[in-house]
Amino acid sequence: MKYTKPLLKLIEQFQRFPGVGPKSAERMAFHLINQEMSQLEEFSKAIIEAKTQIKKCSICQNLSSNDPCEICTNYERDKTTICLVSESKDLAAIDRADFKGLYHVLGGLISPIDGIGPDNLTIKELIGRLGKDDIKEIIVALDSSTEGEATTLYLHRILSPLCNRITRLGFGLSVGAELEYADELTLSRALESRTLIS
Amino acid sequence: MKYTKPLLKLIEQFQRFPGVGPKSAERMAFHLINQEMSQLEEFSKAIIEAKTQIKKCSICQNLSSNDPCEICTNYERDKTTICLVSESKDLAAIDRADFKGLYHVLGGLISPIDGIGPDNLTIKELIGRLGKDDIKEIIVALDSSTEGEATTLYLHRILSPLCNRITRLGFGLSVGAELEYADELTLSRALESRTLIS
Incomplete structure (x- = not known):
């Protein structure tokens, strides 16, 4: 025996998300069924609203509620x-x-x-x-x-x-990066794009 | 300007899940709004069904569709x-x-x-x-x-x-584990629980 069917269905749904494996999908499904019904309704509403209200800006193609966008x-x-x-x-x-x-x-x-x-x-x-x-x-x-x-x-x-x-965009070290952990290509690009200390 | 409001709301909802940070929540929200409406309705249905159909077995307290459970x-x-x-x-x-x-x-x-x-x-x-x-x-x-x-x-x-x-449950090496990467406590427990090779 594994999980009960409605739970399995919900886990399957979460496994379709990018970067969500079987274990995370389980955790997410358990999280959901432990919520109050009102919170689940709010979640469902947020999904449907996002789907219906978000369009693409006809100029820049960015997602937006308005066309043209802000x-x-x-x-x-x-x-x-x-x-x-x-x-x-x-x-x-x-x-x-x-x-x-x-x-x-x-x-x-x-x-x-x-x-x-x-x-x-x-x-x-x-x-x-x-x-x-x-x-x-x-x-x-x-x-x-x-x-x-x-x-x-x-x-x-x-x-x-x-x-x-x-x-x-320029190449170089990430801000806050430790030299020791930077890869060679990044370092060689950082050397090429070196700037005067002012 | 950040994301449009319905998108922000959806991202916020995903951030409430265990182990989901801002970046994953973003990715999951984008995944959802790129789905067909029919798939989103299926997802919403799976959530509500799981919530309404899953109860606790009055004997073993496990989640189940039936009481007592299977x-x-x-x-x-x-x-x-x-x-x-x-x-x-x-x-x-x-x-x-x-x-x-x-x-x-x-x-x-x-x-x-x-x-x-x-x-x-x-x-x-x-x-x-x-x-x-x-x-x-x-x-x-x-x-x-x-x-x-x-x-x-x-x-x-x-x-x-x-x-x-x-x-x-017994302590010891995980099956398939490499000795080199096992921690000391696990190794000492594995030594204690050593068995004769038959």
Whole structure:
């Protein structure tokens, strides 16, 4: 005998989440059934509300309750710089780092293994924006993975005729990192990008 | 600007789960809103069904759809041995190891720091069972943590007058473990519990 059927069903549901193994799924299911019914109803409501209320901004493709989103319609932001990110969560990370320009969410990275090519990304929408607005700089802010590198190089080739200044995030030591634990590639990039102590 | 409000709400809900930090909660929320509405409805249904259909077996206190549960009513099981576990998930683990007796789920471990004393466990219900049934052995199968040890010792003291044979799980090397990585305490216990090679 294992778990009772409704419990098994719930555990199965949690196992579908990314990064959730059988043990975590068990723990999460137990956590839920120990909640009050009112809290479970609140949880269900949050799921359905998120699904129905969240749309994509037709300009930057970011998730938002409004279209166009709060960033695209914010007059205080610098409209001459676009930062390209893969996903909304990367946008949130860059925004926490106090970037004040606009964004464009590509919706993924080029990855032939996963069947994702340039056509699956929102590159067409990006090119449309470049035609309309006066963009002076495009910052390509993608993961430093094989897919991120491939996508960065592809974007650079495609966008070069359309924008004079295309940049990428700098490489180097993480803030607070201990030298001893930094990998060789990161260290060699940190050496290349060394700056004068002022 | 961070995430849109319905998304933030959903992320908050996931952060309440045990072992789920802000990053995992984000990933889980994104996973959900990328699902079809039909899958989300299935998920909500699984939650509510689990909550409404799962009860506690009035004999062994395990989670079950029926009362008494499938284990307590199974005539093929050995009714003279009770295995004491802290939670339903521990019961499932022991059952996967092919134990054929009965169980009793204590509902936790004694932990003064968390305000859990003996009265919060289902010890009264256990003692009631000992009076009725012919129990020949009680196996105390609790975590090997401070709380597990304290609870094991407490149970041994309380149950000794009521049952002649009270045992606990053996200590030793994990199956497949490499000696090099075993901690000293485990190794010393494994030495103590060494057996003849037959």
